[in-house]
Amino acid sequence: MERIPILRMGRLLLVTIQVDMHDRLAMTLQEDLTNRIVSDRATGVLIDISALDIVDSFIGRMISHTAAMAKILDARTVLVGMQPAVAITLVELGLELEGVSTALNVELGIKLLERGKP
């Protein structure tokens, strides 16, 4: 079955989404990430979407839900690398990524997570 790879860096998990995900693949990723937070005892999750050229309401919801699930499991989520055109479109679409921290790139996202819990 097709899956998005999840990399571990210390206590952080990094997902780089590089394909145009269909909805089932997005749901599989959400489940995989939630499982890995527990099995790897991760304290932070970085979701890199710099290669994504759209984020629609389904993907947006998947990201929000993943962040909410991570929070319950004592991990913080940072969404990194959103393209400007995607940000413009998301706001017009009316999607607020509630509870999701963002950073411009992976490096800044790691710094944000290393600063500890808010």
Added chain:
Amino acid sequence: MTSSQGGAAVLPLRTDEDVVRLRKQVRDDLVALGFSLVEQTKMVTAASELARNVLRYGGGGDAHIEQLSDGGRKGLSLSFIDQGPGIEDIDLALTDGYTSGGGLGLGLSGAKRLSDEFHIDTAPGKGTTVKIAKWKHF
């Protein structure tokens, strides 16, 4: 006055993968017509929302892609056609946050905001056709 250039391309919308294929086709057409990156992103996102609606609520259907020309202006029109249950209350369905199927309720209203033209034709038991268009800005 709007006329179509050549025939419409028809893409089936029956599986999740069909939605991905549609996004790619719409993107390719917008690039070929010279749309800006932001306009491409808005239209592909609108297409993705409406294609998902066809799949989730309409039980599958088709998308028609048509190039438009109006004087010197060029545009792209997308129609999403299903033979599903139809929509009883269009105003309600177009309200931000309203959903009949567990989604976010941004599909129809968001697609309307992201496109230049939006037209919906539906009735209970008669299926739903949503047509959107985007014109290239000079």
